[in-house]
Amino acid sequence: MARRFKRKYGVTPLERILIILLIAVVVGATLGVILPRINNGIAEITGRYTATGTAAETLNKLAVVDRPNGDGYDRDLFGFRETDDDGNGCDVREDILARDLTDVAYVTRNGCKVKSGVLNDPYTGKVIHFTRGQNTSAAVQIDHVVALQNAWQSGAKDWNARKRMQFANDPYNLLAVDGPANQGKGSASAAYWLPTNASYRCDYVARQIGVKDKYGLSVTSSEKRAMQSVLHGCPGQEIPAD
Known part of the structure; x- marks a missing residue:
């Protein structure tokens, strides 16, 4: 048996x-x-970490600084929303909302303050119906693609006030995005935060590289590797136009 x-x-x-x-x-x-x-x-x-395209080529030209000094950072030193470069009577938040939202309605006829609109959020992929109001405006926030604190420790600490203000209010570095996603990102670099919307990561990283190149900012080794890893998945990725 x-x-x-x-x-x-x-x-x-x-x-x-x-x-x-x-x-x-x-x-x-x-x-x-x-x-x-x-x-x-x-x-x-x-x-x-291999990648092709102008984004990868530009990334390889950026200075690498692995022990950035963030001492003395203060958001107010950048003067965000304190300019009106186009002279339309509105600060840059209103200008970016008008640029990035669709079906835009304004508070007044021929005005520039956005009353409502629809955002196809690049960070989450969600569709957000924006309405201006004390309890609703924060649903859409304006993100600095390269965060102000990241910029400070990447070189902006040594800038004069005029250049910091230019950086903080440069539309090239600004996007209208989902409020909670923006809060979750904080001041993180690409080494620690990427959009949950994976289809936007290549464009996001390419824009960060473009901003850092435009202003002569550095990257850390871990930040550079994270960017290269993303760009590896999108051969030929270009730097966004200014």
């Missing part, structure tokens, strides 16, 4: 070989995913 049980439920030599092969395939696939994330050297060898 024991021999009959063994023949019925035992594993044949062929089955053992198939099991070993299956285990080898699973382990190999797992290591292929995990090791590049653990070891940057392996990631370099496997090409996870």
